[in-house]
Amino acid sequence: MEREKIIPKSYPSNVLNQNWSQRPIYNKTNSKKFLKAVNEMEVRDDDVWLITLPKCGTTWMQELVWLVLNNFDFESAKQEHLELRSRFLEFEEVLYDGEGSIIKYSTEMKSPRLVKSHLPLPLLPSQLWTKKPKVIYVFRNPKDAIVSFYYHLRRYKETTFLNLTDYAQDFINEDMLTHQHFLHVTEFYALREEPWIYYTSYERMKSDLRSVIQDVCKFLNKNITETQLQQMLHHLSFEEMKNNSKTNHIWEAQQLCRIFNKEIEDVSFIRKGKIGGYKDDLTDEDINKIDNWMNNELQSHNVGLDDLLLQK
Numbered sequence: 512m513e514r515e516k517i518i519p520k521s522y523p524s525n526v527l528n529q530n531w532s533q534r535p536i537y538n539k540t541n542s543k544k545f546l547k548a549v550n551e552m553e554v555r556d557d558d559v560w561l562i563t564l565p566k567c568g569t570t571w572m573q574e575l576v577w578l579v580l581n582n583f584d585f586e587s588a589k590q591e592h593l594e595l596r597s598r599f600l601e602f603e604e605v606l607y608d609g610e611g612s613i614i615k616y617s618t619e620m621k622s623p624r625l626v627k628s629h630l631p632l633p634l635l636p637s638q639l640w641t642k643k644p645k646v647i648y649v650f651r652n653p654k655d656a657i658v659s660f661y662y663h664l665r666r667y668k669e670t671t672f673l674n675l676t677d678y679a680q681d682f683i684n685e686d687m688l689t690h691q692h693f694l695h696v697t698e699f700y701a702l703r704e705e706p707w708i709y710y711t712s713y714e715r716m717k718s719d720l721r722s723v724i725q726d727v728c729k730f731l732n733k734n735i736t737e738t739q740l741q742q743m744l745h746h747l748s749f750e751e752m753k754n755n756s757k758t759n760h761i762w763e764a765q766q767l768c769r770i771f772n773k774e775i776e777d778v779s780f781i782r783k784g785k786i787g788g789y790k791d792d793l794t795d796e797d798i799n800k801i802d803n804w805m806n807n808e809l810q811s812h813n814v815g816l817d818d819l820l821l822q823k
């Protein structure tokens with residue numbers, strides 16, 4: 512993807528003190544209009560923002576949070592696509608037809624909004640750092656995220672490489688240039704003690720979903736009964752979500768087919784759902800290369816992978 516360097520737009524300078532003028536940020540070329548609109552958009556006090564790197568369990572957390580915010584209304588959740596109940600900010604740019612506001616759908620949403628974004632911290636709306644609505648961040652072992660992303664791009668036919676080894680190498684090369692992956696996570700990790708931030712990991716959701724649901728309820732000041740907790744564990748299980756036509760991004764796939772004239776036949780967005788599933792797909796050589804990249808990054812950010820995955 513063609514990228515260009517962007518100047519940091521906004522940041523929580525009162526709690527994260529770093530030299531933002533030195534912060535490298537790259538984004539798709541021709542996105543200036545969209546990024547300006549995002550930076551200037553109105554944030555509501557009762558918003559919940561879900562920020563992740565792609566393929567880190569966003570959809571899983573999104574369904575969880577939507578249900579907590581909507582009084583565990585499983586019936587409504589099963590009737591409407593998740594992408595319409597909770598908007599993906601960057602998808603607004605994809606849907607934009609040149610008329611009116613470029614972030615039309617998120618702006619028109621009823622409160623409380625649950626907004627999903629993969630944007631790095633300094634490109635998020637500036638009001639996020641003054642209004643401080645609830646922000647949830649989910650991280651995942653990059654090796655699993657890389658493999659998951661590869662299958663995702665294949666599904667959306669967005670890559671010309673068909674082999675995972677080439678894709679993994681490209682992922683590392685691009686990241687070495689842009690330094691986005693670990694900057695993205697470590698900035699939110701550094702904010703994890705702030706009362707308006709809830710930081711967790713895919714690995715923690717896999718090993719103790721019950722506690723994560725309880726944490727999110729507490730974070731959002733919502734009560735949950737044992738019966739609702741049991742219903743949540745069932746509804747959010749891998750098997751249920753895989754068979755749920757409203758959580759497999761079918762609507763999003765339909766929009767991409769319509770706008771870009773593509774064919775997307777494989778609708779299994781929820782794919783394998785494993786920790787360490789990368790071992791089934793990557794070669795030892797691929798794993799070594801990714802490990803080297805990760806170790807360098809972790810060292811330069813002075814943090815361990817176990818810290819970021821909350822596995823200590």
Ligand code: A3P
Nearest residue numbers: 566567568569570571659748749781782783784
């Ligand atoms: P895999 O491709 O490894 O299976 P995102 O929503 O950020 O794009 O993340 C997608 C990943 O989360 C996919 O990983 C998907 O299978 C996994 N996932 C989604 N719902 C899940 C669930 N209920 N349980 C476990 N994993 C889930």
